[in-house]
Amino acid sequence: MTNAHPIHVGAVDLGASSGRVMVGTIADGRIELTETRRFANGPIPLPGPGGERLYWDVLHLWDEIRQGLLAAVRDVGPLSAVGIDTWGVDYGLLGPSGLLSGQVSAYRCPRTRGVPEEVFAAIPAPEMYSVNGLQVQDFNTLFQLVAESRDGGLPRATPADGGVVSAAGAGSAQRTMLLLPDLFTYWLTGRPVAEITNASTTGLVDARERAWSAPLLERLHTELGVDLDGVLPEVVEAGTVVGPVRRDVVDVFDPDGRPTPVVAVGSHDTASAVAAVPAAGSDFAYISCGTWSLVGLELDAPVLTEASRAANFTNELGVDGTVRYLKNVMGLWVFNEAVRTWREQGLELSYRELDAAAEAADPLRTVVDINDPVFFNPGDMAARIDDFAIRTGQPRPRSVGEYVRCIDDSLALAYRRAMREASELSGKRVGVLHMVGGGISNRLLCQLAADATGLKVVAGPAEGTALGNIVVAARGAGLIEGDLTALRKLVRNSSDITEYAPDPAAAAGWDAAERQLFG
Structure with missing residues (x-):
């Protein structure tokens, strides 16, 4: 395709620890990347019912997105399109006026403890997996919404009353749930949608039909009292133009001076x-x-068998009708935590020095199950490796290089198995x-x-x-x-x-x- 103007595409990419705005300039069959803004992110603790709660500062993120897009136009040039991606599962709720109705909970918030067990007592896990194909993580959106309903943030029906909204939930009607990339897209365009790749992380999507599962929503209503009628927005596929950037929100424009279109990309x-x-x-x-x-395959259809569920594989939906069939493997988190602890102890080594020390160490001398829950929480990973080695009859690493080699070997072994x-x-x-x-x-x-x-x-x-x-x-x-x-x-x-x-x-x-x- 021949273009009269350079193609500059803005990419908003938000992670749980940082975010950035990038511009991709497409010319001569290549893409050149320019970063126009980078900023910190992280959950903020606040006191709440039963203990501490964790929330995202979405207003800070929104301001950074706006500033990044303005910097993109200033530093690179007018934008021909904008796409937004973030992590999965987390959402904001809009009230009847279209305004955010409360804080946005972070997925590590403890409010969902015990919720999966409550849900599976009413809807058995194998039955749910046969619809959504999703691995069980207590922060999946479905479980967050059950907790939200319990806390009064959503309409709640008593299962035994035939689905009548209780007094406690009556004031919570007319909510709209938007996953985070869709929330920022809504603020840019004014149109609420649910892009399918991120929607598939909620547990509410039929993985075969690529749409909200009406039978599952009905069971949540009748058996758990969670009323999502009217709460979930229209589902769109990746590649859908949601709308133009509203120039009263942020003055971003395309090369011809028109408002820049926002496209629902693979928003997960x-x-x-x-x-x-x-x-x-x-x-x-x-x-x-x-x-x-994230270790997996790209498939044409989901794998919804009991064997797949037992192996804890997930079927997340991808671009162009594909399925991301994958398993979460503990990644470089273990290495990063080990490095953080060593630096707190006064050991300053560059990543290049650590990698060289690992390469010089004996291979497969000590190997751990990197997905063991002992490696999930922050802390001294070297000490946990020692404990695991002793427990499994292996020699403990003797140097920083051997600890890093153990982590690398263990990751590779997990990749092999997955x-x-x-x-x-x-x-x-x-x-x-x-x-x-x-x-x-x-x-x-x-x-x-x-x-x-x-x-x-x-x-x-x-x-x-x-x-x-x-x-x-x-x-x-x-x-x-x-x-x-x-x-x-x-x-x-x-x-x-x-x-x-x-x-x-x-x-x-x-x-x-x-x-x-x-x-």
Whole structure:
């Protein structure tokens, strides 16, 4: 497609610890990225019923988004489209006037403790999984909404009264739930929608139909008293133009002076990252590698079997009708916490020095189950590795390099197991493993992933989420053309890619490590 003006696409990319606004300039078959604003994010504790609650400062995030978009126009040029992605599950509630009706809870807020058990007592977990295909995490939106209803933030019906709204919930009617990327899109455009890739993290979507599950919503109403009638907005697919940026909100414009269109991209950040996997074919697996490692396959249909549920795989929906069939693996969180503790203890080593020390250490000397709950909370990860090693009859690491090598080896082993399970449960054969995200700067981890899985690893791009956001926004606004394969080719042409070949001689060592740890 020939363009009279440069194509500058704004990508708002929000994470749980930081956010940024990027501009992707598309020209000559490539995308050049420019960061126009970066800012901190994090949950804020406040006292609440039964103890401390955690909330997001969405007004701060909104102001940063506005400032970032204005900086993009000032520093790079008029924007031809804008897309927004964030993490999943969290939402804001709008009141009847369209204003935010209260604080926005953070997913680590303890308000959902015990809620999954309450829900599954009424709607058995296998029945729910057969509809939504979602792994059980107590912060899934469904469980948050049950807690919200219990606290009076939503209409509540007593199941035994035939669905009549109770007095306690009567004043809560006419709410609209917007997941975070949709909330910011609403503030930019005035149109409330639910983009499907993020909506699929709620637990309220029928994974086959790619729509809110009416039977599930009815059961929540009749059996748990949670009335979501009229609360959930229209579902749209990634690539839908939601509307123009309102110039009374933020004065952003396209090259012809018209309001810039806001496109519902793969608004779950992992959906954008997977859209940017620079694969040439379909026989690939992926790892979105950061604080968490999301290990999975791209499928045409969800896997809703009992075996899949028992293995704790999730079916999140992706761009262009795809399914992100994946497992959450504890990622570089363990490494980052270890480094934080060492620095508090006065040990200052650069990431390059730590990676070099790990590469020099003996392979597979000590391996832990990186997904063990002991590694979930903040703290001294080296001490927890020691405890795990003693408990499993392995030698404790003797140096910082051996601790880092243990973490890298353990991550690679988790990748190996998750990929094998995904392939077996889905029936899809895998020929290549793509790694995207900031974690690919750890070259040793990329090589270990190749050795552990026996597959060629293609590492890059590091900025996968932003690039996936940009290409879907550009196509949705009619600025570029092509299917998902064509979009990925554009990403591939715009990225630094490194390939890692597996070492066949390493296979026996990984087999032995897996048998020792998991039997």
